[in-house]
Amino acid sequence: MNQTPLAIADLTQQRASTDPHRACIRDAEHALTNERFHSAVVACAARLSGFGVSSGDTVAVMLPNCVELVVTMFAAWSLGAATTPVNPALTDDEVTYQLEDSASRVLVAEDRGGALASALDIHHVDRSEVLPSGDSPAGTPGPGPALDDFALIIYTSGTTGRPKGVLLDHANLTAMSDALITELSLTEDDTSLLVLPLFHVNGLVVSVLATLRARGAVVVAPRFAVDSFWEIIETTRPTFFSAVPTIYALLDAKTDRAVDTTSLRFAICGAAPMPPELIGTIERRFGFPVVEGYGLSECSVAATLNPVAGPRKPGTVGRALPGQEVAIMGLDGELLPPGASGEVVIRGANVMRGYLGKPEVTATVVRDGWLHTGDVGRLDEDGYLVLVDRLKDMIIRGGENIYPKEIEDVIYRHPAVLETAVVGRPDPVMGEVPVAFVAPRPGMTIDPAEVSELCERVLAKYKRPVEVQVLPSLPKNSVGKIVKGFLRQRSRA
Template identity: 60%
Template sequence: MLPTRLPDLHPLDGPLDGPLDGPLQAIADLPRARALRDPSGAAVVDGDRRLDNTGLAAAVAELGDAFAAAGVGPGDTVAVMLPNRLEIVVAMFAAWSRGAALTPVNPALTDAEVGHQLDDSGAVLLVADDRGHEVARGRAVAVVHVDDLRGTSGAAPSTTPTVDPGAPALVVYTSGTTGRPKGCVLTHANVDAMVRAIVTHLRLDAADRSLLVLPLFHCNGLLVGVLAPLLAGGSVVVAPRFRPADFWDLVEAERPTYFSAVPTMYALIDAHTERAVDTSSLRFVVCGAAPMPADLIGRFEERFDVVLVEGYGLSECSVAATINPLDERRKPGTVGLPLPGIDVAIASADGEHLPAGERGEVLVRGATVMAGYLHRPEETAATVVDGWLHTGDVGYLDADGFLVLVDRVKDMVIRGGENIYPKEIEDVLYEHPAVLEAAVVGRPDPTYGEVPVAHVALRPGASATPDELRAHCAAVLARFKVPADVQLHAALPKNSVGKLLKPALRG
């Protein structure tokens, strides 16, 4: 296992009292730079394992040496397939120290799906547990077993890694909800721009401590949960598998100042909390990955006395494009303002940019937009046009420039010529006190062509009938928007990031 601490390095200017500003290479060089400035400062916590800055730098150096011995060099790709644990963070920095990119693999994937990612990414080495050896069998992929990362008495490297801004840093595979997963190539310039924008917008500093509850095979966990606080001079707590029943125990024990989660997680935390909790360490919390009902935002903020800022983005723009501000301008129910250096526009079907208040496809432009989909030039060209990333999401900008999401373009239901956005119905369902999760999809209909159908999971101990939920919708929505059917489920299907899987409901 990795050490809890290794011998000190020579400090430069004392403790971290601010972000590690500087050239682009500062992101890839964070472990070494932090060890030089504050050798014994907290870096990463994972259960009872606590790496200070020296320990993190030495662990990165050790694994980087192992990568070098395996022949990993500039232009290569290293894969890591592990549940959330600090070795993923170490592997990321170690790959960068060798000039290689990292592709994080979701361990919940089947062997065939893992094999596709290894083959498609061209990974030359895999960091994994016992399963990794079996999946890599027959492929030209070396394997480093996580249990062999023992740590040495060696120090961190004394030289800064050379970073090419245009070289791949991460190859993050999409969830595959709209087809076979594609590798989004995020360069070092993309990562640098994204992380610095998050630090600036959320006002992160050395006092901040992130509680990482999202998976590290996704760029939200890696960039918002790990790199942003480390760049700001703060620290990271890697949470074990998300468990709403004892979530607050971890918050009270580790005293984070923020965490980022998805709407389903917030709903589950709210539903499973049965005691008074201490949230005084939290400066704010972030919600992303899917729109969060305004009712749930207000309920969570009031109950737990914490500011919740909703954001929006996707892997193709290095995770975030907009986030609500932390000050009085915050608008719950919107997904906020564009991050520094990022432009957001709304376009009609023919590509014309629309004025405030008009609905259309959300476009994103800036230094955070991916280099492209790996090995897929045609799909890249169709997705990034003249520098604008076409997201496939429908929304509008209000008079103050805040983005309001309406729905996915492909999720729209057309009933007898009337356009119905499922999110509008879902928001109404979430206002019912018995509803925990809601998803609305279209179902073929011989008369109207398509009708909306609601799939609902109820809160623990709550009860409601389909007729009651339809009546609840009918009291608020136009008749043609009322679900033709409401189906109750114990839980709705979700992907590994916690996003609801509507294709599985269309069946």
Template identity: 60%
Template sequence: MPRSIPVYSSRWLRAVEAERHYLAGVGAGDVVAVLLPNRIEIITTMYAAWALGATLTPVNPALTDDEVRYQLEDSTTRALVGNDRAGNLARAQNISFVDVDSEQHRGEGVQMGVGRAIPGPDAHSAPALIVYTSGTTGRPKGCVLTHRNIDRMSAAIVTACELGDADTSLLVLPLFHCNGLVVGTVAPLRAGGNVHVAPRFSPDTFWDNVERVRPTYFSAVPTMYSLLADRGPTDRDVSSLRFVICGAAPMPAGLIASFESTFHVPIVEGYGLSECTVAATINPPSGLRKPGTVGIALPGVDIAIRTPDGPSTHPGRTGEVLVRGETVMQGYLGLPEITDNTIRDGWLHTGDVGVVDSDGYLVLVDRLKDMIIRGGENIAPSEIEHVLQLHPDVLEAAVIGEEHPVYGEVPVAHVVARAGRTIFVDELEAHCERSLAKYKRPSRMVVHDALPKNAVGKIAKKDLR
């Protein structure tokens, strides 16, 4: 194991060595992509890439082939790890392919071992992850997270959540997000604890898994907690849980109270985004928790509110939430102008509106962006609008979020037909199905004669809402 690359923990190194065997030819500065549903190979590939001096870019398996190809090309991926689908994409892109379902790969087995890697003086500035996030400009942007970012974030989570070698994380969130990779994986392993990769989330079998695995915490999104709470109490033993974490979208205080009173497990709500390596604030598990807030700043992180006079830490000021610290990303891959507009004077401009109370707890008020959060997944309306406007019958399109009892929000498309043409909703839905992942597709289409505009001719989405 090279001494120049930080691994953050002394576990799983034999599994890493097994994975490195299949990444022959990958070296410092290369990018390795992994396209899989939640499996242990995502984690071992991540550590193996780091050990080789390479960067990992995890790919959402729900993306269409076109969307995957975009990420592979934008990140200049050198090798793709996955199964049959990944193999077809790798061959089409002329990049190396590692088949995790091959007989040879399975024959290696995955064994946990003990070892240690010590970071060198220059390792922390190297890219560790390129995590793609939807943006209001349409195409997903690659957040470049360095080893310093991962190091500081995982250390902050260990401290804030008081993680130790007795802790076990149950991974239910997708591992193409940095929440699952950092909060759910790197942090507990760094503390000497364990990680269990759960199968696809199902409220019908979830508590069975908790009873069997005996985790001390897991991280989930409000939709998951809503589905669990709706089913009421369980007769499974969930006493191993010290706390559970909620992120990705604001969680109603009433849902927090319902879940905690039903299952007698405290919910720790936090806030962050990929651009700051997933988290910026958290309600402390063993300190004062304030439902309706997203907690206090993590160790090493500064939170401020943007005001006309500059960043303010005074309580009661409402404005854009700013984040500063060594967890803030290096930048957006290949997008220096957007990076410079997002990170100014060391402050990450989040696009969210909030207010800090007298105890330092952040309350989210609104979003500056039009981002739709469906079940914890960020959806950029402009990406859907771009696809809709490629249809020959569509003149204009506007996508907004509509409240949903389970997912929180779902995208709804408002469209106008070109002159002399007619929009058939079923045809437009089929068009979206070919180009957009299922979770991004509009839940319904509304056809208008015209869309409302403001004084300068811009579509007034607030009127559509």
């Protein structure tokens, strides 16, 4: 039965009061009913409040996928504070930057977080302290957020170096989750299986927030592995999950037994283009529809989706979600007709409020209400979006966005490097992997192993180049700009 989605501000209390013993969220260690989830949020909010957290503050969470992360997020929201999820794979330097840039007041993390928080003189809450040891008093966890209170600060790598904080408020998240609930027909009978990491907006909004607002339940899976994935499907009986093409490719390549997928209504694919042939293979082999979509953090996660109960067009990323406009814009700023290629632009209540502390950059990306994605695409006669290319040089490795400029900035720290360029090389499993090209300063030599060691010290593992090639010089055009097209061809040879 379809019901009006619960408001974020009183979601935990409403679920607890209307159906206290119904399953809410679980992981490998904890299974919380609506009542226990609400009690945990109340207790966590009281702890955060004791550290002075209130409206306008930021709480950082650096945890693997777990119930505690979701509890902390709702606790911070109840106080009017924002949450910034931190990828645990980041180096100390990268984590410190995010904590300082977001002005985080508290860091919720495991053992490693204590030293990081101490160095910045902020509070640290250990994961073991998030869930109450006994029953917590019922009640309202906090005053609740306003629609214009910031909810999430999602860090996304930029083409100009350090990652940028994408500011999403509660109005953004409400509009986005409303659209997903409507498009996917989510109800209290749905259970999502969370596969993607919770430091990404996809996992937070699609698998958690939209499902909980629809009164459904969430199963938080451990780190993805083919065998355990199917066991979780068969034992927890989810109705949907969201994943990236790499996961589907691994499921196809490494599943060697019959699996029971009868609980699944559909599965979602995003983060990178999925080959139409792979979509067809997954649907035929495992018996559930795969709906491919498109979006980015700056639009609160999704802009288009192939319909579950309508014509799905492999090779496209679907139609605009309810409440959004997706169009193609030419270089002159005019919207283009169906069939014409240009920049994909998005307009709607889901579009971010801006980049944290970067009003000039925000003004170049959001113009006249349109979010400029930097992606090239075209709409067909039915409004389905076909992605043609990327204006950006972004590399998508297993669903993780990597911007070459961030890697290049690190490589330039090597004293013998005169110039460098990082490009993506196709990979059958990961989609793309980064390859670095370097040229030495006159009279100097470069040991590729030293460049790799430098990247290992500074960059998260998924950002590190899989190969470093040394050339006498890098190819350039007539104005001296490095030509990456030639290097991409060379990386594939």
